[in-house]
Amino acid sequence: LRGRKLVAHIIPFENRRQILVTHDATESERIDKMRRDFIANASHELRTPLTVINGFLEIAAQPNLDPATRQAHIKLMSEQGQRMQNLVEDMLTLSRLESADLPLHAERVDIKALLEQIHREANVLSGGRHVISLTVTGPDIKGNVEELRSAFTNLVTNAIRYTPASGKIDLVWAETEEGPQFSVRDSGIGISPEHLARLTERFYRVDKSRSRETQGTGLGLAIVKHTLLRHNATLAIESIAEEGSVFIAKFQKNSIYYENGRLPEHKG
Ligand code: ADP
Numbered sequence: 001l002r003g004r005k006l007v008a009h010i011i012p013f014e015n016r017r018q019i020l021v022t023h024d025a026t027e028s029e030r031i032d033k034m035r036r037d038f039i040a041n042a043s044h045e046l047r048t049p050l051t052v053i054n055g056f057l058e059i060a061a062q063p064n065l066d067p068a069t070r071q072a073h074i075k076l077m078s079e080q081g082q083r084m085q086n087l088v089e090d091m092l093t094l095s096r097l098e099s100a101d102l103p104l105h106a107e108r109v110d111i112k113a114l115l116e117q118i119h120r121e122a123n124v125l126s127g128g129r130h131v132i133s134l135t136v137t138g139p140d141i142k143g144n145v146e147e148l149r150s151a152f153t154n155l156v157t158n159a160i161r162y163t164p165a166s167g168k169i170d171l172v173w174a175e176t177e178e179g180p181q182f183s184v185r186d187s188g189i190g191i192s193p194e195h196l197a198r199l200t201e202r203f204y205r206v207d208k209s210r211s212r213e214t215q216g217t218g219l220g221l222a223i224v225k226h227t228l229l230r231h232n233a234t235l236a237i238e239s240i241a242e243e244g245s246v247f248i249a250k251f252q253k254n255s256i257y258y259e260n261g262r263l264p265e266h267k268g
Helices: 026-060 067-098 111-126 145-161 208-213 220-230
Strands: 006-012 018-024 107-109 131-136 141-143 168-175 180-186 234-240 244-250
Touching (some): 067 220, 107 145, 111 131, 111 145, 111 168, 141 145, 145 180, 145 244, 220 244
Antiparallel strands (some): 006 018, 107 141, 180 244, 234 244
16 A cells, blocks of 8 residues: 555444545546646646747737838747647547547558558648658557547557658558557657656656747647547657657457458448
């Protein structure tokens, strides 16, 4: 029990006898602290763009401002507006994923079609600055395609964000002994060991300013982790600072999609 906090309640019972009830408060206190931290972080993250917008509004409202300056201020305000929009969307996604009463709507996920689309979008986002490959050899799985699309896209977007130009990114869907896996390997900036374990915490960022520059909300990996949890899958992260990282979504064998006991023909 070392390190745990027990709370005892003495409850009056028949004939003035009392019973002592103890419960472990460590877990509920931890959850309470997480909730407080989340509200504090979220408010802070929203306040920054709001402050910028309010400041620029004041300037943009001046009647004698030249049109070019006004235009520049409007552009900056719209960037901050977009940042707030991303944040609120990610917060809503996370809260939806976490609500325990939301059942997973699982059906066949055409992995090849899904990853080919993500691969195309990745090339657009990268704008030709990276070499991005895709290899699909593993089977289809049962899952929620929209949730998986958003989780996989998050991993791929991060690989692009945190890999300098002319870097390499490999997307691989393969079957392993333990089950199907999606791995995203990049030759990017990497992550040093002291940060690795905390990456999936909400708003945890190795470098806040870099993440902001690239429109990151700091919630992406938390969303990935929760989506995978709902699919009985886990996220493994391996990284070497300044060499690159690999993020692996590991699914279980029983997630594989079978039709009448066998792997289905591919839709082609
Ligand atoms: P963000 O929106 O800031 O990217 P995420 O939750 O997606 O938030 O990621 C959290 C942090 O993990 C990022 O801010 C970044 O520091 C680090 N990170 C994520 N993916 C990578 C990657 N492929 N290479 C290096 N660092 C990464």
